[in-house]
Amino acid sequence: MLFAGLPFAQLATIFGIAGAAVVALYILKLRRRTVAIPFSPLWQKVLRDKEATSLFSKLKRLLSLLLQLVLLALLVFALGDPRAQVAFVKGRNVVVLLDASTSMQAVDVSPNRLGVAKDEVKTMIRGLGGSDRMLLAQMDAVVTPLGPMSGDTAELERDLTLVAATDTRADFARALRFATDSLRGLDGAEIVVVSDGHLGDAADSFGAVHLGDVKLSYVKVGKGKNNVGITQFSVRRYPLDKSRYEVMLELTNTGDVDSDVELELTGDGQPVDVTKLRLRAGERLPRFYPNLNGASRTLEAKISLTSGGHDDLPADDHAYALLPERHRAKVLVVTAGNMYLDAALLLDEYLDVTDVTPTEYVSTYAAAANTNAGKHFDAVIFDGVTPASPPRSDAIYLDPRGPGSPVKVLNELKQPGFDKIDRKHPIVRFTALDDVNIARGHKLAPEPGDKVVGASEEGPILVAGTRDGHKFVAMGFDTRESDLTLRVAWPVFLLNTINWFSDDDATYLSSFRTGDVWRIPVAGDFDEASLKLPSGIFTDVPVHEGRAVFLGQHAGFYELSAKAHRGDARDMSTTPKTAFAANLLDTDESTIAPSDTLVVDGKPAGALEGFHVGVRREIWIYLLIAAVLLTAVEWATYHRRVTV
Amino acid sequence: MGLLESLGLTRGKSLRASTEKDDELFGDDFQRKLDYLALVSKRVFAGRMRAERRTKKSGSGVEFADHRDYQPGDDFRYLDWNVYQRFERLLLRLYEEEEDLAIYLIVDASASMGFHGGQKLRYAKRLAAALAYVGLANLDRVSIVATNDRVMERMPTTRGKARIFKVFRFLGELEPSGTTNLEDALKTFVAQNKRRGLAVLLSDLYDPEGFERGINVLRYNKFEPFVVHIVDPTEGKPKLQGDVLLYDCETGDEREVTVTPKVLEKFAAAHREYTESVARFCATRQVSHIEADVSVPFDELILRVFRRGGFLR
Numbered sequence: 043m044l045f046a047g048l049p050f051a052q053l054a055t056i057f058g059i060a061g062a063a064v065v066a067l068y069i070l071k072l073r074r075r076t077v078a079i080p081f082s083p084l085w086q087k088v089l090r091d092k093e094a095t096s097l098f099s100k101l102k103r104l105l106s107l108l109l110q111l112v113l114l115a116l117l118v119f120a121l122g123d124p125r126a127q128v129a130f131v132k133g134r135n136v137v138v139l140l141d142a143s144t145s146m147q148a149v150d151v152s153p154n155r156l157g158v159a160k161d162e163v164k165t166m167i168r169g170l171g172g173s174d175r176m177l178l179a180q181m182d183a184v185v186t187p188l189g190p191m192s193g194d195t196a197e198l199e200r201d202l203t204l205v206a207a208t209d210t211r212a213d214f215a216r217a218l219r220f221a222t223d224s225l226r227g228l229d230g231a232e233i234v235v236v237s238d239g240h241l242g243d244a245a246d247s248f249g250a251v252h253l254g255d256v257k258l259s260y261v262k263v264g265k266g267k268n269n270v271g272i273t274q275f276s277v278r279r280y281p282l283d284k285s286r287y288e289v290m291l292e293l294t295n296t297g298d299v300d301s302d303v304e305l306e307l308t309g310d311g312q313p314v315d316v317t318k319l320r321l322r323a324g325e326r327l328p329r330f331y332p333n334l335n336g337a338s339r340t341l342e343a344k345i346s347l348t349s350g351g352h353d354d355l356p357a358d359d360h361a362y363a364l365l366p367e368r369h370r371a372k373v374l375v376v377t378a379g380n381m382y383l384d385a386a387l388l389l390d391e392y393l394d395v396t397d398v399t400p401t402e403y404v405s406t407y408a409a410a411a412n413t414n415a416g417k418h419f420d421a422v423i424f425d426g427v428t429p430a431s432p433p434r435s436d437a438i439y440l441d442p443r444g445p446g447s448p449v450k451v452l453n454e455l456k457q458p459g460f461d462k463i464d465r466k467h468p469i470v471r472f473t474a475l476d477d478v479n480i481a482r483g484h485k486l487a488p489e490p491g492d493k494v495v496g497a498s499e500e501g502p503i504l505v506a507g508t509r510d511g512h513k514f515v516a517m518g519f520d521t522r523e524s525d526l527t528l529r530v531a532w533p534v535f536l537l538n539t540i541n542w543f544s545d546d547d548a549t550y551l552s553s554f555r556t557g558d559v560w561r562i563p564v565a566g567d568f569d570e571a572s573l574k575l576p577s578g579i580f581t582d583v584p585v586h587e588g589r590a591v592f593l594g595q596h597a598g599f600y601e602l603s604a605k606a607h608r609g610d611a612r613d614m615s616t617t618p619k620t621a622f623a624a625n626l627l628d629t630d631e632s633t634i635a636p637s638d639t640l641v642v643d644g645k646p647a648g649a650l651e652g653f654h655v656g657v658r659r660e661i662w663i664y665l666l667i668a669a670v671l672l673t674a675v676e677w678a679t680y681h682r683r684v685t686v
Numbered sequence: 687m688g689l690l691e692s693l694g695l696t697r698g699k700s701l702r703a704s705t706e707k708d709d710e711l712f713g714d715d716f717q718r719k720l721d722y723l724a725l726v727s728k729r730v731f732a733g734r735m736r737a738e739r740r741t742k743k744s745g746s747g748v749e750f751a752d753h754r755d756y757q758p759g760d761d762f763r764y765l766d767w768n769v770y771q772r773f774e775r776l777l778l779r780l781y782e783e784e785e786d787l788a789i790y791l792i793v794d795a796s797a798s799m800g801f802h803g804g805q806k807l808r809y810a811k812r813l814a815a816a817l818a819y820v821g822l823a824n825l826d827r828v829s830i831v832a833t834n835d836r837v838m839e840r841m842p843t844t845r846g847k848a849r850i851f852k853v854f855r856f857l858g859e860l861e862p863s864g865t866t867n868l869e870d871a872l873k874t875f876v877a878q879n880k881r882r883g884l885a886v887l888l889s890d891l892y893d894p895e896g897f898e899r900g901i902n903v904l905r906y907n908k909f910e911p912f913v914v915h916i917v918d919p920t921e922g923k924p925k926l927q928g929d930v931l932l933y934d935c936e937t938g939d940e941r942e943v944t945v946t947p948k949v950l951e952k953f954a955a956a957h958r959e960y961t962e963s964v965a966r967f968c969a970t971r972q973v974s975h976i977e978a979d980v981s982v983p984f985d986e987l988i989l990r991v992f993r994r995g996g997f998l999r
Contacts, residue, residue, distance in 0.1 A: 078933055079932050082941065084956050087952075
């Protein structure tokens with residue numbers, strides 16, 4: 043027997059002092075209530091009988107004193123928190139990994155899998171032994187410990203209420219590493235995974251997770267498997283007609299029975315398309331919607347069972363996407379006359395093109411270009427001319443020459459062409475430049491930091507870069523001396539370049555993936571931004587290197603706006619807001635059939651054992667209960683005048 | 687300041703409440719009912735005035751009582767000539783003379799009578815007033831005596847219905863006090879009242895020296911005792927519990943008691959036994975006795991119980 047609370051000597055002292063006080067109180071004669079009677083001799087006989095039993099009365103009084111001392115002893119003993127030596131040494135240290143991934147939102151059990159999982163954990167908490175300690179952690183895209191490792195059941199139950207479902211997949215390997223790290227060096231280490239079992243391999247970039255001597259237990263949650271989910275959803279505008287867009291999505295039936303579903307596509311809240319589909323068991327059905335129009339911003343896809351109701355996992359029946367925002371770009375073309383250039387720019391109705399001659403540019407725009415007036419244009423295209431000083435705008439230089447060129451123009455190329463192309467660069471996406479014939483061209487000399495997008499064998503011919511904070515693209519040949527202008531690639535190249543200038547490029551993502559750390563560009567120089575979550579709640583997120591950093595955990599539409607510091611006099615109402623969408627779109631998470639086993643490190647997890655509600659190992663609880671019972675007995679006997 | 691005073695239970699203070707309703711001793715209706723009642727005495731007493739009672743004294747009454755031998759000097763008018771004709775003996779006719787009755791109402795005004803708000807004393811006063819009224823209405827001689835361990839107050843003998851207000855005044859001024867000693871008090875009483883008669887003792891009989899002695903004093907001195915035992919049933923079932931210090935409101939004796947249901951049960955039995963012992967004593971000594979329960983409405987006691995007990999006709 044060990045005392046986990048106060049030491050024995052201290053307990054003895056407390057008992058001695060309190061016991062002496064109790065005895066003193068018994069010795070002291072209590073003042074009795076005075077009551078008048080009319081004729082005392084009547085009481086004589088009664089009292090004579092009473093006196094005959096005075097010995098018994100004394101014994102009862104002694105018994106009462108003894109009872110009080112026993113009560114005191116029980117309480118003092120409880121203060122010591124006595125533990126059986128075996129239980130004291132062999133207390134368990136348990137880390138509970140509670141799966142809060144998307145699949146745990148399945149409603150095949152009531153109220154849902156996460157609710158059942160929380161009930162299971164609550165049962166475990168109440169079945170903790172006196173020496174056991176437990177740490178609760180929420181497992182989704184990240185691992186979130188909900189509190190310290192503790193044996194306090196009330197604290198653990200409070201921690202449990204913090205668990206909330208997310209629209210992410212669980213990072214099992216990370217969770218296991220966290221658990222093994224938490225249990226390192228502790229006796230009786232045990233990891234309990236409460237999940238539906240769809241956790242993937244317990245391995246990450248560092249390799250497979252090894253549990254060592256740590257015991258792994260698995261509590262299975264869930265029973266259903268019928269689910270049809272949206273597993274892909276993407277939208278983009280056509281580069282040459284931004285009023286139109288195309289949608290690609292994929293539905294997956296992860297269940298083992300055929301399902302009839304209704305797929306509804308809405309744009310800006312208005313129905314765009316409704317289709318009834320039949321998905322066979324396990325079928326993945328891609329759907330492609332070309333040439334759609336009508337929506338300017340938001341797109342949503344929803345599926346529902348044609349029979350009404352919903353499948354076991356409603357969370358993956360709804361997907362969100364945002365179309366890239368359209369805005370009218372102002373383009374200044376400085377040319378002596380180029381029909382091919384004008385024709386290409388006419389293809390995009392969202393371009394506001396102004397043609398000027400080189401003379402007009404020098405007389406009118408070049409002076410203003412050095413002032414704020416030059417910012418009126420999103421892009422300036424110099425066709426066969428090069429200004430003495432660069433404009434305060436992004437610019438395209440076609441066949442640059444002279445000292446005003448952003449890159450040095452070197453010797454003429456003997457066989458100009460696009461022998462090498464950086465196909466990942468946004469300005470050449472969707473273009474085929476390999477076989478462009480060029481009659482005459484010059485080699486360009488990029489500066490450090492510039493990007494060579496296209497080059498012939500002899501040297502760079504297409505360079506992109508940044509000068510004084512403004513992007514530029516320089517092409518080392520006159521397009522009219524090539525067949526580029528006769529190709530589809532020509533207008534695509536121009537529009538790609540203008541989009542790249544305005545960050546409105548073809549790399550636009552219609553939605554982010556939940557569970558990833560998002561880095562969203564923030565216009566302006568800010569350190570913090572305010573993010574409006576799909577739930578409508580605002581949260582502050584840090585801005586690092588011009589991008590807001592946030593771990594997204596819920597699907598839906600988000601809105602990000604820069605946030606000024608206190609004392610910052612900038613007008614925040616003019617700060618542009620960035621909207622974006624987020625989805626999980628994960629086939630693994632949509633596959634909700636619970637797994638009966640969980641294998642980690644080549645070993646299957648065992649069944650949960652050793653958590654029995656009502657069997658506590660703390661002796662002090664029983665001592666306290668005994669004290670309460672004794673008090674109740676004393677109270678009853680006192681009021682019934684048995685012990686007095 | 688004594689213990690009782692400190693507890694706000696001084697005798698005077700607690701017992702003064704007994705006079706609260708003394709002004710309402712009789713209502714008009716009640717007086718009219720009592721007009722039809724008369725006291726009945728089982729025995730005949732000699733009286734000084736002619737009234738509606740028979741006495742042992744033979745005289746000029748109309749009802750024949752007995753014969754006795756003629757003695758020289760006797761009135762010839764009472765010789766029974768019929769008897770002389772038959773037996774040749776001179777016998778004198780004796781007639782019972784109707785005389786007035788002496789009624790003594792002895793009211794115990796000790797402190798115990800003032801217990802529990804003076805309920806018992808108030809009851810005794812009403813009984814005494816009622817009996818006095820009936821006595822006065824029948825031209826009897828009524829005297830009232832208040833006692834504790836001595837004769838406290840004494841209302842001189844009076845006659846006639848008109849004196850009832852004197853009775854009310856006397857009774858109204860009575861306050862409970864002192865200890866009970868019936869023997870000493872009644873010895874004084876018999877010494878002060880040479881004329882024998884009906885002695886109605888209204889008391890709770892809480893006499894530490896024994897109620898028997900007091901009643902015997904009356905018996906031995908040729909009074910006809912009539913015991914009205916004033917009983918408050920709540921005294922047999924006190925509402926006590928736990929550790930208490932009991933003190934006698936008369937003697938001040940203190941006693942520590944732990945009251946349990948069992949103790950209360952025993953006390954109730956003792957109280958009942960005491961009441962029965964009074965009845966038993968009176969029955970064996972042929973003393974008229976009646977138990978006046980203060981919980982019984984006063985009218986009912988006067989009109990039914992007394993009649994049933996042969997006290998009223």
